[in-house]
Amino acid sequence: MSLSKDVTAFQIEVPEAELADLRERLARTRWPDEETVDDWTQGAPLAYIRELARYWAEDYDWRKTEARLSAYPHFRTELDGLGVHFLHARSPHPDALPLLLTHGWPGSVVEFLDVLGPLTDPTAHGGDAADAFHVVCPSLPGYGFSDKPSAPGWNVERIGAAWAGLMERLGYARYGAQGGDWGAMVTVATAQAGGDRVAGIHLNMPVAAPDPDTFADLTPVEQRVLQDLSHHREWGTGYSKIQSTRPQTLGYGLADSPSGQLAWIVEKFCEWTDCDGHPENALTRDQMLDNITLYWLTGTAASSARLYWESFRTPDLGAVHAPTGCSIFPREIVRLSRRWAEKRFTDLRYWNELDRGGHFAAFEQPSLFVEEVRRFFRLVR
Template sequence: MSDTTVLPFTVDIPDADLDDLRRRLSTARWPDPETCEDWSQGIPLAYTQELAQYWAQDYDWRRCEAELNRWPQFRTRLGGIDIHFLHCRSPHPDALPLIISHGWPGSVLEFRHIIAALVDPVAHGGDAADAFHVVIPSLPGYGFSGKPAATGTSVEVIGRLWGELMARLGYERYVAQGGDWGSMITQSIGQTETRHCAGIHITMPIVSPDPDTMNNLTANEQSALDGMTYYAQWDSGYSKQQSTRPQTLGYGLADSPVGQMAWIIEKFWAWTDCERSGVKHPENVISRDELLDNVMLYWLNNTGASSARLYWESFNNPSMDPITMPTGCSIFPKEIFRSSRRWAEQRFHNLIHWNELSSGGHFAALEQPEVLVNELRTCFRSLR
């Protein structure tokens, strides 16, 4: 592939890879069960065994593969890395180009329920004036993208690569959106791609709590601080490992599908708004097949280590520089890190949209797709 070629891409996993997965699942060596009654020590043994059995016996990868292949997919080389992306053009000629970035442990499949409504709003109860041409890349080291062979692929580098991608696709003016690492990449786009990116939307604004507000915190601000404390004490072990020793972790994730599955799905339990009738469970909001579809993009492409390396590159030194680009923020109540508007205004100097939602978590596009679509339409309406 040349440095500027854009080639169509089709997912076609060999049967041998699926046979190998089933063999590994059937011979898994299991740990002792947890000694508590909940998920506080991690994903419970009984549920993990149930999920692994379903994965081996009932799960249908070819269904997911067919869904992926219904979207126009491509690969192109950016910064020496082959980048996989979806490129869904709207039937409406005045559609606004939009690049959407996922994070860890997500994938392009996070956006499976919002693509059609963004691309063709008329077919989904909306207005043609809100149409988008949608570009969704797999991050370097994730999904069907290539893996960096050297250090240096930080969120700032990825943000510039996405600007190059949009230019290569012929988009001189566009907007950007992201969650998790995608939020940080999108915020980087807001700093470096100012000639062509007209605005950004994020679900996890990276800001510092304003010290001047500590004596008169709102209830939401106190809840956000409590959430940060909980994350630091009980929910950040994965990030410490991935940001310091991703290679060591990678051996287990590359060799054990159960290990890869458990490593990912625990976070869907922790970070989604999934409590119903007093029971917190990821399948309350995301189907079993959808959970495993996402895991498959990590397992089939052996990206346990390569995806974790983004933490090594970027987790411990996030940019907190001011952003003057038009910015919209949608704050979901079960997001990992939440901000108040007055905290956000200390960094984002041109807030064009701010909304605090009543339900939803870290994986907004999967948990609350209709809400997120409406947030994007509303946010970017003034930039068309």
């Protein structure tokens, strides 16, 4: 890739002193008392978090992850006044379709590491060159190696417009976009901003309101979805209430305590993955710590949570006319039925309900994720 004057190469180089500080802080953790239950219903259990913290301090190797990340070209550019980091993995296949991948919270570019190879070079992974993508994977504002906004206003719509500007700056006249969690919302906003330049969008957590016109004739799947949604609202929304109302207050604890940051994210890896009650059934310790360490080293506990303050309470659920594909994983936080999705996504060309996987689809089930992305974009290339 030839760099324009507006795009500069970026190297991930964490000083050793920061890793030493992390280990020292973990060793000095002042632990809370133990939960009074024998499960995760009061939050992440003390014994498990203590063991993970010990592993993080004594056995985990950030340099391996740094090397995996650095195997791909990284860049920074200014978009709408904010410095944004992005990974840009170009395909060796000349007819590859540009694809914008957007993560959510508590995710990062790390969760896409196992899918970049198959997406960019399918023939090297048993696939077809016709399915190749040039992948652009940015860090959301306030996340990872992107800058932290210093003033309010960086909501989903503004990020989507910035992403459309990024793809134009990179010279991509036509491209696809993909996302889950906040990445799904940003992907929709990118389609709205990019117009005809966006060939289609693929979502692994499409967001739409359940259709009240169907409530008198709910399918068994829809009944289960509404039951799960009710349970989530009662027991699973504490984090979002805090992050959408008091992200700054939350940040003091998480920015100062790596054990606090660890527990805050690990609980979501347990609750939102297809793990049968234990996160290591879905992700390895190293995978979880790769992502958590990125949050810690970049000091983004408060800045990442501010996206909830900006956009969580007033989501845009207006009609989406871009060609859309949806992959519904069974342990997703919020699921839809196809007929509910069709009320919002007016050009729904692909819909698949999978039998395994959860919220972090690319992280948990990289092969399934890649195949879902390929299947949809074959319809719109």
